[in-house]
Amino acid sequence: MNEIKTLGQFIIEKQKDFPYAKGELSRLLRDLAIAAKIVNREINKAGLASILGDSGTVNVQGESQKKLDVYANEQFIAALRSGGECCMIVSEENDEHINIDSEISKNAKYVVAIDPLDGSSNIDVNVGIGTIFSIYRRTSVSGAATVEDILQKGTSQVAAGYIIYGSSTMLVYTTGKGVNGFTLDPSIGEFCLSHPNLTIPESGTIYSINEGNYIHFPQGVKKYIKYCQEEDKNTFRPYTSRYTGSMVADLHRNLIKGGIFIYPYTSASPKGKLRLVYECNPMAFIMEQAGGKASDGTTRILDLDVYELHQRSPIFIGSRLMVEKAEEFMRVFHREALEVLNGFALDV
Numbered sequence: 282m283n284e285i286k287t288l289g290q291f292i293i294e295k296q297k298d299f300p301y302a303k304g305e306l307s308r309l310l311r312d313l314a315i316a317a318k319i320v321n322r323e324i325n326k327a328g329l330a331s332i333l334g335d336s337g338t339v340n341v342q343g344e345s346q347k348k349l350d351v352y353a354n355e356q357f358i359a360a361l362r363s364g365g366e367c368c369m370i371v372s373e374e375n376d377e378h379i380n381i382d383s384e385i386s387k388n389a390k391y392v393v394a395i396d397p398l399d400g401s402s403n404i405d406v407n408v409g410i411g412t413i414f415s416i417y418r419r420t421s422v423s424g425a426a427t428v429e430d431i432l433q434k435g436t437s438q439v440a441a442g443y444i445i446y447g448s449s450t451m452l453v454y455t456t457g458k459g460v461n462g463f464t465l466d467p468s469i470g471e472f473c474l475s476h477p478n479l480t481i482p483e484s485g486t487i488y489s490i491n492e493g494n495y496i497h498f499p500q501g502v503k504k505y506i507k508y509c510q511e512e513d514k515n516t517f518r519p520y521t522s523r524y525t526g527s528m529v530a531d532l533h534r535n536l537i538k539g540g541i542f543i544y545p546y547t548s549a550s551p552k553g554k555l556r557l558v559y560e561c562n563p564m565a566f567i568m569e570q571a572g573g574k575a576s577d578g579t580t581r582i583l584d585l586d587v588y589e590l591h592q593r594s595p596i597f598i599g600s601r602l603m604v605e606k607a608e609e610f611m612r613v614f615h616r617e618a619l620e621v622l623n624g625f626a627l628d629v
């Protein structure tokens with residue numbers, strides 16, 4: 282029989298990779314996993330518990346919140362509050378950052394950014410949804426954390442992960458030394474190591490994008506989509522289109538099978554839709570650690586400056602060669618658009 286390794290055992294084992302670690306990060310990951318199990322339990326019985334539907338409140342982006350979004354937000358915040366290892370939280374569901382100023386937490390080393398329940402349009406319809414988290418070391422030394430403590434580039438992330446509540450529930454995370462995936466075994470209530478050292482194929486045959494927005498896409502993206510749809514036996518095209526509307530589900534599938542996920546800027550949303558701090562950066566960190574790539578079409582996501590909590594960014598993420606190809610289209614057709622605009626050829 283194969284030996285089962287729980288997330289808790291794995292985290293403790295991995296602590297040895299960090300010689301000066303005192304266990305704070307391990308405990309923080311444990312706290313997030315506890316909240317994930319509670320949220321998972323609620324999601325699984327959502328249809329029964331009349332918990333589906335709008336909660337009647339609206340979040341900072343002006344989107345109506347679902348009851349489960351609110352519930353998940355509360356659970357993650359409560360777990361981080363009582364765990365004592367996090368001094369500040371930024372959540373998609375809260376306009377402002379949340380200071381945890383209890384005696385034990387206020388001098389804690391870490392700040393956490395979280396999207397408690399991503400893919401909210403899928404909550405009511407039993408399609409995979411997820412939680413995304415990102416952990417930073419605070420930049421201030423002690424006392425009440427400020428917003429600057431989290432406005433750090435993605436390259437400064439200490440750890441990042443996601444939980445996918447799908448046909449099974451998985452927690453996937455990185456601390457910068459590869460990516461590991463754990464599947465929740467409901468019979469023992471533990472996340473068990475099921476996908477050690479996850480790596481994404483360098484190329485794939487899946488592209489994931491909301492093609493309903495095609496008319497609003499930049500020229501480079503339009504041309505790249507056409508490229509995906511052309512026939513070419515050598516590159517296994519036409520590719521397959523797969524898009525659920527849940528970033529976690531789409532990225533998880535592409536991570537396992539190989540593929541690209543794109544949420545570009547559009548004429549309607551010139552900064553893109555997805556949020557840099559708690560959606561793009563953690564996913565980019567995980568993807569890079571798995572051997573993939575993430576950019577905003579030109580610049581590496583993890584190198585982007587972060588100047589506000591709910592900042593948005595376009596994202597091109599997934600298999601390295603596919604992202605590079607899409608970037609090439611962005612480069613070429615951006616230049617073409619400029620040339621048309623200027624009325625002369627550029628030297629670059």
Ligand code: AHM
Nearest residue numbers: 398399400401402491526527528529
């Ligand atoms: P949310 O945080 O409100 O759930 O929005 C994020 C989600 C992503 O999971 C998904 O990739 C994207 O929004 C889908 O957006 P669209 O419906 O515009 O394709």
Ligand code: MG
Nearest residue numbers: 373396399400
């Ligand atoms: Mg989200």
